[in-house]
Amino acid sequence: RWPVNEAPVEAVIKVIAYWLRKTGNRDKKFLDVGCGGGVTIEWLFNKNLEGYGIDIAESAIEAARNRMYDIMLGYRDLVNDHIQLGSATNLRFANGFFDGVTEACVFQHLNKKDRQKAFEEVDRVLKPGGIFVGYCLTIADDIFHMNLKKSLKDDPNTLILDSGYEGHLQGVGLTHFFYKEEVERYLPNFDIEFLPASFTIPKFEGEARGMK
Secondary structure (H helix, E strand, O other): OOOOOOOOOHHHHHHHHHHHHOOOOOOOOEEOOOOOOOHHHHHHHHHOOOOEEEEEEEEHHHHHHHHHHOOOOOHHHHHHHHHEEEEEEEEEOOOOOEEEEEEEEEEEHHOOOHHHHHHHHHHHHEEEEEEEEEEEEEOHHHHHHHHHHHOOOOOOOOEEEEOOOOOOOOOOOOEEEEOHHHHHHHHHOOOOOOOHHOOOOOOOHHHHHHOO
16 A cells, blocks of 8 residues: 655654745745645645645555545646646746745655656756755665665765665665755855754664664
8 A cells, every 4th residue: 555644744844834924925936846646735824825746656646646636626627637646857837937846755766867856857847936846865864874785876975775685775776865966056146054954763663664
């Protein structure tokens, strides 16, 4: 069964909330790339923002639409228009269409070519003065340092994480770990703030992930 997160990534919505405090939230459009079950779109809606979402998984789009159907009673066509199948590398929206773009744990799983294209698409669809909030793994992550020697030769700081790894990120496949100067190269027109986020997990969660 496809798992559906029931809460948006806290780090993402905190940054958006700070930005809205500065700019206001009137007539703002946001796109969540890799929207999953639509929890970020729901949060945007509750902030009186116009939320859009794309995902490559049909199950994710179905879950996101069903979530918003329950909230936006009588507006099924609008929900269907705002939440669609799509790829981060080919956004179907016009240049400068959005005030904000978000992604959480999506760009880190793109290959080198698609990663470059995804960032280019973010730049293209954002208005001048807009905000992009990406929640990605970095080279500070323990898993990266544990497996540094396995970094792909043609794509540095990228690992193939199969089921043989212990701890979090088991079996997620291609995974890239970012650093600030790299993101600055991807987004040369942006003022980049690199905000490290770390957390601990309770013992029962660690055990559920197979960690000793």
